[in-house]
Amino acid sequence: MSAPRFPFSAVVGQDDLQLALLLNAVHPRIGGVLVRGEKGTAKSTVVRALASLLPALDVVDGCRFGCDPREPDPDCPDAPHGQTATQRPAQLVELPVGATEDRLIGSLDLERALTEGVKAFQPGLLAGAHRGVLYVDEANLLHDHLVDLLLDAAAMGRAHIERDGVSVSHAASFLLVGTMNPEEGELRPQLLDRFGLTVQVAASREVETRTEVVRRRLAFEADPAGFAAQYADADAELAKRIVAARERVESVVLPASEVRRISALCASFDVDGMRADLVLARTAIAHAAWRGAEAVTEEDVEAGARLALPHRRRRDPFDEPGMAEDQLQQAMQDAAEQAESESGPDNDPDPDNDPDDDPDGGPDGGPGGGQPHDEPTDGPSGGAAQPDSDEEPSGGSGQSDKAPAAPAPSFQARLLEVPGVGEGAPGRRSRARSRTGKTTRASTADGHGMHLTATLAAAAPHQVARGRSGPGLVLRSEDVRKAVREGREGNLVLFAVDASGSMAAKERMSAVSGAVMSLLRDAYQRRDKVGVITFRGDAAELTLPPTSSVDVAAARLRRMRTGGRTPLADGLLRARKVVQTERTRDPQRRALVVLLTDGKATVPAQTGQTGTKRSQQAVDDALRAAGTLAGVGAASVVVDCESGPVKLGLAPRVAAALGGPCLRLEELSAEHVAGVVRAASGDSGLAA
Incomplete structure (x- = not known):
């Protein structure tokens, strides 16, 4: 027991x-x-x-699939069924x-x-x-x-x-x-x-x-x-109420006025498709049956709305879930006024009679649909308002804070993929050997589960020599073949974002923020872990330790301050440290570092050094740091954010030191290229 x-x-x-x-x-x-x-x-x-x-359920005796003896499944693998029935919990x-x-x-x-x-x-x-x-x-x-x-x-x-x-x-x-x-x-x-x-x-x-x-x-x-x-x-009393409500639910009346109220509620919350309307109607009917009523009332619709609508209002993965009480009450009031002002015959009082039980009348409510998350605020061009420089007029510490720019409209991001074949956590980014997915071949060494066809084929030629008689096969351990399956894995996507003064021009930072938000949305869809490093002033900061909750990452980025110098070398070294730490925690999860920068590295002023020498030292330090990051086996993509009539071309040099590609900011959009591309492919020297 x-x-x-x-x-x-x-x-x-x-x-x-x-x-x-x-x-x-x-x-x-x-x-x-x-x-x-x-x-x-x-x-x-x-x-x-x-x-x-x-x-308890009445089931066909001996049926492993729990068929109802009153309406047994004609396609049940255990059919034909006998006439005897039994009960089970x-x-x-x-x-x-x-x-x-x-x-x-x-x-x-x-x-x-x-x-x-x-x-x-x-x-x-x-x-x-x-x-x-x-x-x-x-x-x-x-x-x-x-x-x-x-x-x-x-x-x-x-x-x-x-x-x-x-x-x-x-x-x-x-x-x-x-x-x-x-x-x-x-x-x-x-x-x-x-x-x-x-x-x-x-x-x-x-x-x-x-x-x-x-x-x-x-x-x-x-x-x-x-x-x-x-x-x-x-508990016994609750069980009796369930049985009684089940018997009553088919006879509960859904008045035409309540159908209009339900439709008005769903329309006011701007939910996609028609599934919300049907679910809300069924929930209201069940609520009426549960309280012993013969017809659905406003009370039942309100109770159903609290349970059926909150998760359908979330139109973006970064939206806050839930429903405020004042929003619901206002919507109920508006729906009541609309229901009272309209009249018409009750053509379909029971939504369960609708032959289509799987409505998808609207676009998918998931992420990546090209919906802008935060529109940029109006204002003059950032290039005119902010000089493209890391240096402060006062020659201070380089930590000149500026309010974060509103992100530009998001877009569907192109696929940034780690090269090779990994064995990490299930996801949708990079190729990986896995326990599920498509079987690609049979192997005697690696794989997950038995490759039945290959095993039988390996054993078949030896049956006479092994003295087989009757049905079945005589197997040996050397006959067993394993199935090598390939699917997709989720990666650690580590964003290293340049938040220095040279990036702080309003239009540029808005575009960078919009790109990062688009990449975060892509990471949400592909089931990645994400982390965020920002660097400005004198050092780099781990703004968000790696997490699977990308909406937290989005919230941190919206509060990101900008201004000051560009400690690019520190940002790359911090990325290396995070990658190594996470590899200790999860050795199978491969890392992809996405560096967004204009490449204009700077270092604090030192006695006896001219501006030119300091700039060259900063670039040399950044290239050495990039080499150490590449040395730990992290795939990298550099997003070149440099703009203006004069370009120094430093970001491509950093990308070459990292062993990864360099993309322009506009090339992150999937619409900018034809088909799916492997942004991190090529001879990067990374192990599969």
């Missing part, structure tokens, strides 16, 4: 999360719940406690972050294939989650390849497997529940939109609430069974 779970009704201070889960239990077609929150906020505890409230299947494709969707049953010589399918987690709950902890860290498979199954309600000579399709309708900590990176917008509802959870700041949380948790740890027994009646 399994250990008791923390009771659902014993959770304190997470009312919105509990309501979102209960509404999905009442009306599974809402589309699941995404739980966002900091660590230690009982996200996983609440989700796991939900399973005990769900009603609703399943809560957990998908770990490190799961493989085989574990998620299933694969060929190797044991039966090798011993009996038959093709048999071994179900995966999607089969186990059918008619139950699929729980994805740390959903934002899930491999992109698995995310794609989840999206397909969630959208179609079926899983399709075409691999290892097996072609299988089975029902996979499940309640998708995910948890994530935003500090560890954001979720892909395509997956974010698939979650019907989202809840932002945080630890309460009320002393009484926190005290009660601690008291209950300690009591549970001291006596799990006894603590669960105290809340058994409350």
Whole structure:
């Protein structure tokens, strides 16, 4: 017997999360719940406690795919089914972050294939989650390849497997529940939109609430069974309410006035597509059924809007998530006025009757769509307002602060790729050997998982000599071939930004800021870790230690001050130190340093040195520092920000010392070049 779970009704201070889960239990077609929150906020505890409230399922006896005996799946791999049925509890299947494709969707049953010589399918987690709950902890860290498979199954309600000579399709309708900590990176917008509802959870700041949380948790740890027994009646009552609400939900009326209110709300928040309207309608219906009402009212729509709209308002990865209370109330008021002013027949009171269950009526709400993030402010040309010089009129320390320039409109960035083939964390930037992805060849030495065809081919010629009789194969260890798969990895993208006085001209710094924001958005899409180094005045500063949360990087860059000298050598040396430190923490993650500078290095004035000698020393120091950075094996791209009628051409010299390409600022745009380019390719001398 399994250990008791923390009771659902014993959770304190997470009312919105509990309501979102209960509404999905009442009306599974809402589309699941995404739980966002900091660590230690009982996200996983609440989700796991939900399973005990769900009603038991009638399943076909012996069916590994949980078919409903009233409507068995005609394409089920275990068909034809018998007439007997049995009951089992609703399943809560957990998908770990490190799961493989085989574990998620299933694969060929190797044991039966090798011993009996038959093709048999071994179900995966999607089969186990059918008619139950699929729980994805740390959903934002899930491999992109698995995310794609989840999206397909969630959208179609079926899983399709075409691999290892097996072609299988089975029902996979499940309640998708995910948890994530935003500090560890954001979720892909395509997956974010698939979650019907989202809840932002945080630890309460009320002393009484926190005290009660601690008291209950300690009591549970001291006596799990006894603590669960105290809340058994409350949980049983919730389970009965779920069953009753499920029976009532089909008869709940959605008046035409509330349909108009829902549409007006979604339009006022400028959400993409029509999925938000349908999710909000279903949530309002479930809320009405949960409270025992016969028809949807404004109360139900408002409750649904709090859960269904916040994550769909986030039009850019750097926008703050959530919804302010005054915004919701104003939108509700505007929607009420519009609903009262309009009238018309109720042509479709039940949105579930819509034959299209996967609407995508608008453009993708994800990043990279060319939407400007911050428009540059009006004003005179920066070239006229700011001299293109690092030197201060007073000859001071070189730390002349200027307010940060508003970033220019963002654009779709071209691909900056680390050369060679790595083995880093899953992502979408550089080529990498991985546990998933496309199988490129078979090998006896390296690889992940068995290459079945190559293994069988290696063993087949020796069957007579090995005395094989009957079905199956006689295998030896020397027959086993591993599958070498190639996919994409995420990298450490380290931005080294020149914030000196020579870069501080308003139009130039605005263009540089816009380029960095575009590159950050690209890093978000490609699942990279990012870090930011700025250098100006007398030294370089690690403005942002490497993190997966690129919106934090964007916030730091918006506050970046400019002015002073150009300690380019210090910036490169700091980049080298960060790369080495991160390599110790994560040896498999390869680094890409993106240096944005005009190359005009300077050093503090020294006695007996002329300006020309100091300039030459600064350049020599920068080139030596570039050589040391190249020596640690970091790929580099230099973005030349020099402008004006007279160009010194120092940035290309730095790029040559780094062993990487040098691009003009305008060449960072994907529209500037035809197709996908490898900006860091070439004979850079980096190991694969």
